[in-house]
Amino acid sequence: MDTQTFWKILLFVHFVLAVGLLAAVTMQAVGVLMPARQAVGGLARRLNPMPLAPFATVVVLLYVPQALMGAWVYVKYRTYVRIPMEGFRHWWTVGSFEFKEHVVTMGLALLPAYWYFWQQPQAETHATARKWLTIFIAFTVWYAFAVGHVANDFRGVGS
Amino acid sequence: MTQALDANVAVADLVSPRAAAAPAEIAGKETSKFGTFAIAFGIAFAILYTLFERQNWPLLTYHPAVGRLDFLRNMGVPEDGPPMFWYGWIVLAGAAAAVLGYVATLLPRQVLYRLATFSCVLAALWPICYYLAGIIDQYASFNAEFLRSTWIVGIPAWVGALAVTSLVSSRWAERAMIGWLFLMPIGGLVILGYSLNDYFTR
Numbered sequence: 241m242d243t244q245t246f247w248k249i250l251l252f253v254h255f256v257l258a259v260g261l262l263a264a265v266t267m268q269a270v271g272v273l274m275p276a277r278q279a280v281g282g283l284a285r286r287l288n289p290m291p292l293a294p295f296a297t298v299v300v301l302l303y304v305p306q307a308l309m310g311a312w313v314y315v316k317y318r319t320y321v322r323i324p325m326e327g328f329r330h331w332w333t334v335g336s337f338e339f340k341e342h343v344v345t346m347g348l349a350l351l352p353a354y355w356y357f358w359q360q361p362q363a364e365t366h367a368t369a370r371k372w373l374t375i376f377i378a379f380t381v382w383y384a385f386a387v388g389h390v391a392n393d394f395r396g397v398g399s
Numbered sequence: 400m401t402q403a404l405d406a407n408v409a410v411a412d413l414v415s416p417r418a419a420a421a422p423a424e425i426a427g428k429e430t431s432k433f434g435t436f437a438i439a440f441g442i443a444f445a446i447l448y449t450l451f452e453r454q455n456w457p458l459l460t461y462h463p464a465v466g467r468l469d470f471l472r473n474m475g476v477p478e479d480g481p482p483m484f485w486y487g488w489i490v491l492a493g494a495a496a497a498v499l500g501y502v503a504t505l506l507p508r509q510v511l512y513r514l515a516t517f518s519c520v521l522a523a524l525w526p527i528c529y530y531l532a533g534i535i536d537q538y539a540s541f542n543a544e545f546l547r548s549t550w551i552v553g554i555p556a557w558v559g560a561l562a563v564t565s566l567v568s569s570r571w572a573e574r575a576m577i578g579w580l581f582l583m584p585i586g587g588l589v590i591l592g593y594s595l596n597d598y599f600t601r
Contacts, residue, residue: 342592345489349444352436372581
């Protein structure tokens with residue numbers, strides 16, 4: 241297998257993990273933002289809300305390897321993608337990607353607290369902390385996905 | 400029928416042993432060591448990562464073009480290609496935050512809350528003072544270049560942080576702890592984002 245193919249496979253795995261993470265964190269973020277009870281046909285019907293706590297473990301288990309994978313792919317980005325990107329004066333993309341490093345790092349730093357607060361999903365005292373941590377983590381994942389996608393379009397899989 | 404069943408479920412939820420035990424579990428969780436570690440780690444990491452990035456203090460430098468890893472900051476020669484510091488900032492901030500998180504689990508609660516308040520207010524005031532000093536230097540009729548010193552602007556930040564820490568109530572300091580967990584990463588991202596301004600204004 242040549243080097244280019246190896247990096248493209250790695251980037252593809254990074255993408256697949258990102259999609260899984262995006263799905264899990266979005267489901268949980270929507271769950272904390274939307275009420276569990278909804279009025280249906282004039283009757284207050286209790287809809288069985290999806291249990292959100294298990295998503296926290298899934299998100300942590302995907303976020304950490306995804307960040308590690310990103311850190312690995314980043315080596316290739318720095319030499320193979322960013323230098324020509326600067327040459328073509330794509331400053332917005334370069335700046336957005338630089339910011340992505342920081343966004344993902346901050347998300348990584350909050351993962352222990354995020355996981356901890358989801359261990360007691362019934363505890364009302366931490367409902368606000370749980371909600372905003374989930375939204376923050378979801379923001380980091382969405383931002384990283386969007387910016388990574390733009391960088392991939394510049395020079396990556398299928399570009 | 401559905402409503403009746405739902406009512407039964409709701410009542411059962413209220414009287415179940417799990418629900419009855421919930422308040423005790425919450426209080427127990429609040430004092431758990433891992434919770435304290437996780438919160439302190441999140442706060443400390445956000446502050447330290449921002450500081451290390453801004454001061455460019457990495458523990459390691461990686462040169463991807465030649466595959467070489469150096470200890471601390473090492474720009475290398477131009478033939479080595481671009482150096483990468485990001486790994487070094489993360490490792491250093493992670494290790495330091497883990498130590499601080501562990502220390503936090505050993506401290507008495509009230510001391511921890513006061514220390515967290517002091518650290519976070521200092522972390523917020525220092526860049527604000529630095530920014531204001533820059534404005535003063537820009538518009539002052541006298542030579543205020545000395546205000547550009549990171550250490551000079553640190554003096555009002557320290558005074559302010561000490562004042563706030565001594566003035567706030569214990570209850571406020573306790574309640575603010577989780578608030579810092581959100582404010583510090585967001586504040587860090589504001590500073591780090593602002594530092595990238597050059598890319599977006601070219």
